[in-house]
Amino acid sequence: PGSTFKTVTLTGALESGIATLDKVYRDEGALTVDSRVIIEQNRPDPNRVSYTLEEGYGYSLNVVFAQVGLALGADDVWRYAERFGFGVEIPFDLPVTRGQVASSREFLDSAPALADTGFGQGELLATPLQMALVAAAIANDGAIMQPYLVQRIVTREGDVRRVTEPRV
DSSP states (O other): OGGGGHHHHHHHHHHHTSOOTTOEEEOSSEEEETTEEEEOOOOSOTTOOEEEHHHHHHHTOHHHHHHHHHHHOHHHHHHHHHHTTTTSOOOOSSOOOOOBSOSSGGGGGSHHHHHHHHTTOTTOBOOHHHHHHHHHHHHTTTOOOOOOSOSEEEOTTOOEEEEOOOOO
16 A cells, blocks of 8 residues: 555554654664665655654655554554554445555564564555545544445336445
């Protein structure tokens, strides 16, 4: 899912209390995690090296979110992703492939893998529907609504055959 996954990481950081929107992170253009070098592609000002979490989200700073992912930790990254439906079957009118945080929970025990996952890379897999549900959850104060294609089926004569009721 790339940077759209930063919403999941941000939610985990804020809800767990490891960060606030005004917490400052250092972003000098690159971050080395073990032997993995994460190059920042999104810094708006190459002379600036400090960004709040809110700015990091707004500018989509990979180095900031790699640090947030590391601070959040493997268990919480996995847990918050599951809360947004990763690894869970999405009930839908058509078959939908499950998203995944990683091929296995152990993948996130590697610091570089955890850092990459924090900003939306690593072994993350998501469908557009999955990420639409993530965005909708934010818009709905945390409620993820069951998606559907058909709201109502009506005969030519105007008889209602089926109505889909919204469900959390």
